[in-house]
Amino acid sequence: MTWIDHYLRATYQDGARGPDRYDCWGLVREVRHVIYGKRLLPSWGDVRNTQPAEFTRAYRAEAATMEECAPEAGAIAACFRGSLCLHVAVVVDLGEGLRVLEIRNAKTSARLLRLTDFKREYARVIYYRDKS
Numbered sequence: 001m002t003w004i005d006h007y008l009r010a011t012y013q014d015g016a017r018g019p020d021r022y023d024c025w026g027l028v029r030e031v032r033h034v035i036y037g038k039r040l041l042p043s044w045g046d047v048r049n050t051q052p053a054e055f056t057r058a059y060r061a062e063a064a065t066m067e068e069c070a071p072e073a074g075a076i077a078a079c080f081r082g083s084l085c086l087h088v089a090v091v092v093d094l095g096e097g098l099r100v101l102e103i104r105n106a107k108t109s110a111r112l113l114r115l116t117d118f119k120r121e122y123a124r125v126i127y128y129r130d131k132s
Contacts, residue, residue, distance in 0.1 A: 003034075003035055004092070004094060004101070004112070007022075007027065007031065007101060007110050008101075008109065008110050008111070008112065009109070009110075010022050010027065010103060010109070010110050011106070011109060012103050012104070012105055012106045012108070012109070012110075013106070014048050014049055014050075015045050015046070015047075015048060017029065017030070017043060017045060018030050022103055022110070023049065023103070024049070024087050024088050024089065024102060024103055024104065025044055025047070025058075025088055026045075027089075027090065027101065027102070027103045027110065028041075028076055028088050028089065028090045029041045029043070031074075031090045031092065031101060032074050032076070032090060035074075035092070036073060036074035038074050038130055039130060041062060042061075042062070044058045049086075049087075049105070052084045052085075052086055053084070055084075055085060055086065056083070056084050056085045059078055059085035059088070060085075062076075062128075063078070063128060065130075065131065066128040066129060066130055066131060067128065067129060067130075067131050067132070068126055068127065068128060069127050069128065069129045070127065071091045071098050071100075071115055071127050072091060072098070072127070072129060073091055073092060073093035073098065074090065074091065074092075074129065075090070075091040075127045075128060075129050076088055076089075076090060076091075076127065076128045076129075077089040077090065077091060077100055077102075077118065077125050077126075077127055078125065078126045078127075078128060079122040079123075079124070079125050080122070080123060080124040080125070080126070081122075081123050081124075082123075087102070087104065087122070089101060089102035089118065090102075091115075091127065092112070094112075097114070098115055099112045099113060099114060099115070100112070100113045100114075100115060100118040102118070
């Protein structure tokens with residue numbers, strides 16, 4: 001079993017931070033830290049996907065500590081509808097080109113998408129990395 005298999009078997013739970021259940025932020029937060037050695041981001045466990053204004057507020061707080069970038073391993077992909085950030089995912093490198101790992105809701109499990117397929121599903125995507 002590889003590390004990606006663990007995350008692909010995970011199930012969605014709003015507010016979950018692992019190790020077997022995650023929401024989108026929980027998955028991003030853990031993969032960045034455990035797999036890519038990035039700083040552990042705040043939990044924001046009280047913010048739910050049913051609270052788009054609060055989700056966007058949390059996004060803005062974290063984006064202020066980061067910089068926009070092209071897709072790269074460990075980058076956060078922030079997804080928008082208008083000015084609202086509604087979803088986040090993480091860019092991963094499995095040796096066959098960059099992919100996006102995401103978990104969206106209880107109806108779907110985590111999944112890996114090619115960058116082009118991921119971007120096609122969202123009106124606007126901005127990628128972020130920790131400031132150098």
